[in-house]
Amino acid sequence: MVRTLFARSAPPEFTRDFLTEFDRLQRDLSRVFEPSPSIRGLARGGYPALNVGTTPTAVEIVAFAPGLDPASIAVDLDRGVLSLSGERAPVLPARSDEKTALHLNERFAGRFRRVVSLPDDIDPQGVAATYREGVLRITVPRRVAPQPRRIEVQ
Amino acid sequence: MTEAVPTAVSAPETSATPAAAGEATRSARSAPALLPPVDVLEDASGITLYADLPGVPRERLQLQVEGDQLAIEGEAVIAVPEGTEPSHIEVDLPRYRRSFTLSRELDASQISAELSHGVLRVRIPKAPHLQTRRVAVQVG
Numbered sequence: 001m002v003r004t005l006f007a008r009s010a011p012p013e014f015t016r017d018f019l020t021e022f023d024r025l026q027r028d029l030s031r032v033f034e035p036s037p038s039i040r041g042l043a044r045g046g047y048p049a050l051n052v053g054t055t056p057t058a059v060e061i062v063a064f065a066p067g068l069d070p071a072s073i074a075v076d077l078d079r080g081v082l083s084l085s086g087e088r089a090p091v092l093p094a095r096s097d098e099k100t101a102l103h104l105n106e107r108f109a110g111r112f113r114r115v116v117s118l119p120d121d122i123d124p125q126g127v128a129a130t131y132r133e134g135v136l137r138i139t140v141p142r143r144v145a146p147q148p149r150r151i152e153v154q
Numbered sequence: 155m156t157e158a159v160p161t162a163v164s165a166p167e168t169s170a171t172p173a174a175a176g177e178a179t180r181s182a183r184s185a186p187a188l189l190p191p192v193d194v195l196e197d198a199s200g201i202t203l204y205a206d207l208p209g210v211p212r213e214r215l216q217l218q219v220e221g222d223q224l225a226i227e228g229e230a231v232i233a234v235p236e237g238t239e240p241s242h243i244e245v246d247l248p249r250y251r252r253s254f255t256l257s258r259e260l261d262a263s264q265i266s267a268e269l270s271h272g273v274l275r276v277r278i279p280k281a282p283h284l285q286t287r288r289v290a291v292q293v294g
């Protein structure tokens with residue numbers, strides 16, 4: 001679907017790509033019907049978007065956080081909860097030239113904070129974070145699982 | 155980390171591309187993709203567009219002007235260790251795509267673009283003779 005750069009005619013909701021809209025509907029529905037969401041709500045559609053995955057040796061967190069100054073990203077780990085916070089500047093400065101018109105304003109601006117609760121077996125000392133092409137990758141190593149052993153009954 | 159992005163500008167009359175190439179373009183264009191959020195600003199001398207394309211390296215970004223259509227397409231490259239078991243997924247496609255219809259007063263041949271920290275910035279100037287002019291109102 002194509003939309004004019006000026007987008008004065010129709011509200012953006014009406015001209016969005018159909019499949020993307022369908023996706024969003026599905027996400028909204030799953031939010032409504034999710035039987036027991038996390039206590040922190042892990043709201044989808046927030047900034048930055050998060051993908052989380054695990055391997056036997058680490059938890060991998062990928063935050064889609066474009067347009068940040070790497071020095072301003074705060075990554076904190078406290079009692080098994082990892083939080084990402086920072087601020088993204090608006091595209092139009094607060095006191096801008098009145099001749100500048102903002103036709104579309106969909107990108108997130110302002111302060112953000114997102115949290116991920118981690119499994120119990122993580123090693124807080126070995127957390128590594130890198131920011132590249134607007135993607136923040138955090139690797140949290142997990143302690144090596146102890147070998148299963150049988151306990152003798154006395 | 156700001157990189158200039160080459161822009162492919164093809165005039166409508168040069169659309170005599172081989173059928174096979176046309177097919178390939180069409181199939182790439184129909185692959186499912188995410189709609190990246192954009193900001194569009196207009197000032198007296200042109201339009202500036204910002205698009206969030208996290209994870210897209212410069213070489214996987216395509217910016218194309220064909221006739222009055224501006225098309226942005228990018229492929230995100232997110233490497234995770236093999237055997238990663240996803241537990242929470244919000245971004246489920248590695249591709250972004252969005253297109254816009256340019257209006258006549260914009261000079262697509264002067265388009266410039268740069269990519270910085272996953273944000274694409276496109277500048278499309280207005281044709282010089284069409285830039286803002288105040289019209290004097292005659293009384294009489």
